[in-house]
Amino acid sequence: MSQMSALLIILFILYTGDVISTRTKAWVPSVFVCAALFLGGYWTFFPADIISRAGITAPVAIMLMYLLITNMGTLLSLKELMRQWKTVVVALAGIAGITVAVFAVSLLLFDHNTALVTIPPLVGGIVSSLIMSQGASNAGLVDLSVLAILIYVMQGFAGYPLTAIMLQREGKALLTRYRSGEHHPDSAEDERTLLACGEEMMPRLFSRIPTSYNSTYFKFLRLAIVGCLAWLVSELAKPIVSISPFVLCLFFGVVFTSLGFLEKHTLQKANGFGFAVMALMLFIFDTLNKATPDMLLRLLYPMAVLIATAVIGMFIVSWAVGKALGVSGAMSFAISLTALYGFPADYIITNEAINSLTQDEKERQMLTQHMLGPMLVGGFISVTIVSVILAGILVGYLVPAVG
Numbered sequence: 001m002s003q004m005s006a007l008l009i010i011l012f013i014l015y016t017g018d019v020i021s022t023r024t025k026a027w028v029p030s031v032f033v034c035a036a037l038f039l040g041g042y043w044t045f046f047p048a049d050i051i052s053r054a055g056i057t058a059p060v061a062i063m064l065m066y067l068l069i070t071n072m073g074t075l076l077s078l079k080e081l082m083r084q085w086k087t088v089v090v091a092l093a094g095i096a097g098i099t100v101a102v103f104a105v106s107l108l109l110f111d112h113n114t115a116l117v118t119i120p121p122l123v124g125g126i127v128s129s130l131i132m133s134q135g136a137s138n139a140g141l142v143d144l145s146v147l148a149i150l151i152y153v154m155q156g157f158a159g160y161p162l163t164a165i166m167l168q169r170e171g172k173a174l175l176t177r178y179r180s181g182e183h184h185p186d187s188a189e190d191e192r193t194l195l196a197c198g199e200e201m202m203p204r205l206f207s208r209i210p211t212s213y214n215s216t217y218f219k220f221l222r223l224a225i226v227g228c229l230a231w232l233v234s235e236l237a238k239p240i241v242s243i244s245p246f247v248l249c250l251f252f253g254v255v256f257t258s259l260g261f262l263e264k265h266t267l268q269k270a271n272g273f274g275f276a277v278m279a280l281m282l283f284i285f286d287t288l289n290k291a292t293p294d295m296l297l298r299l300l301y302p303m304a305v306l307i308a309t310a311v312i313g314m315f316i317v318s319w320a321v322g323k324a325l326g327v328s329g330a331m332s333f334a335i336s337l338t339a340l341y342g343f344p345a346d347y348i349i350t351n352e353a354i355n356s357l358t359q360d361e362k363e364r365q366m367l368t369q370h371m372l373g374p375m376l377v378g379g380f381i382s383v384t385i386v387s388v389i390l391a392g393i394l395v396g397y398l399v400p401a402v403g
Helices: 003-023 030-042 058-074 078-083 085-109 112-123 126-138 142-154 156-179 216-237 245-258 273-290 293-325 329-340 345-357 361-397
Strands: none
Touching (some): 003 030, 058 126, 058 245, 058 361, 078 085, 085 293, 085 329, 085 361, 112 126, 112 142, 112 293, 112 329, 112 361, 126 273, 126 361, 142 273, 142 293, 156 293, 156 329, 156 345, 156 361, 216 245, 293 329
């Protein structure tokens, strides 16, 4: 199979996943559709190395992970998180519930490695799943390498409908109070999302340089400098402590944005974000070339048990913590569920819930102000920040397979 034929096929699969997800309003996740098509291809006529034949090799994917995670660090706004501190606490409580419940059940029914590999994908998205899948593969744990990807692919089926139900419940209760005059929304404050790209301008450290010099290459150069620094610090620290360079990428992304070396959304502004996500998605699906029908049957039970355990764990803890903070149980559970899918699904599901509840523009604005901000912040905390940190830490504790 030629390179361009391989590229055409895999891009068609990605687009098919997007189309079906859009048509079903994200109730059927695009990653599930893509995973099913890739599995069908691997079990029939796909060469095992179709992804690398298309040009997405391991070194390319790892390079893009450095850039993408550093870019994630540029999104962190401490001021916004302070405004939404209750949401942050509820999201962290949900993550704690997932971690404790999954660890306990894994040790009871499975083993130590299963717990370590599955927790970060259950808390996060593509990056944490890829870190754990690669770590398990390097440790010779082939089944667990595939399990990390399967959990990433399948957990949305639990997250999407439960979130929709919780938001419907929260929205109906809020509308009842609003229509009876009990609820008065904040007047003029607009919800600012963490993902809104700002105007094109030089970062603060380079403010004296004309904006015309802030080219695509300059943006990539600065991201690469920060990523390289993260790798260097990780290597220098190895004799003392093992720190994942990806965790340091996230941390340095925050630091260097605060210092004015990086601007927010550097990778998007360099027009590289879409390609980076595409390549990492393909690299994720490359892991499925090791999956056989027998392996999938073996993994079906642990996958179902661990996803159900994660949902129950996050429900109990987030509901209790939310009640203590004065956040409704339904909203608390919805916030913690964002760990199972993140952006843009959290944005899509919230808007769908709002649109289904009312056609009145003022009521829609009131519901948006109440629900959209917490949902976006919840997904940002779990998927963008905590999952990457957890993956970077836990991958170092995997016990390699013997023989």
